[in-house]
Amino acid sequence: MLCKPWAYEAREFLRALTVGKEIAFTSSHQLPPGEGDIPRDLGNGEVNGVDITNELLLNGWAKVKEFKREPTEDDLRRKGLESEAKSAGRGLWNPHGPKVSRRFGRENGTHPSFSLGAASYS
Numbered sequence: 001m002l003c004k005p006w007a008y009e010a011r012e013f014l015r016a017l018t019v020g021k022e023i024a025f026t027s028s029h030q031l032p033p034g035e036g037d038i039p040r041d042l043g044n045g046e047v048n049g050v051d052i053t054n055e056l057l058l059n060g061w062a063k064v065k066e067f068k069r070e071p072t073e074d075d076l077r078r079k080g081l082e083s084e085a086k087s088a089g090r091g092l093w094n095p096h097g098p099k100v101s102r103r104f105g106r107e108n109g110t111h112p113s114f115s116l117g118a119a120s121y122s
Helices: 007-018 052-058 073-088
Strands: 023-031 040-047 100-103 107-110 113-116
Touching (some): 007 052, 052 073
Antiparallel strands (some): 023 040, 100 113
């Protein structure tokens, strides 16, 4: 079984951006508790003053959801970041495809195997 295309690269980008760093989270909306009465909040996260969502969009590792409402100024700004990543061929928008595909299965025992491709991207 294969992970979604670009899943490995996107996770690695997010890890490099956040692991071991303090994340400031600002809640903008609270959802009803989910499984196990765990509270769920929607909001924005920042690392050293850098908005995580904007950084993911600018580097092509996230997509803006289609709006079911009139887009806000922030929505339009984020759509612009996504367009910039598309134009530059970054991340998901790289025309050469993922560099790494992670395969799970029995072909190499019970451990995952990694297949490195020859494509490069910026």
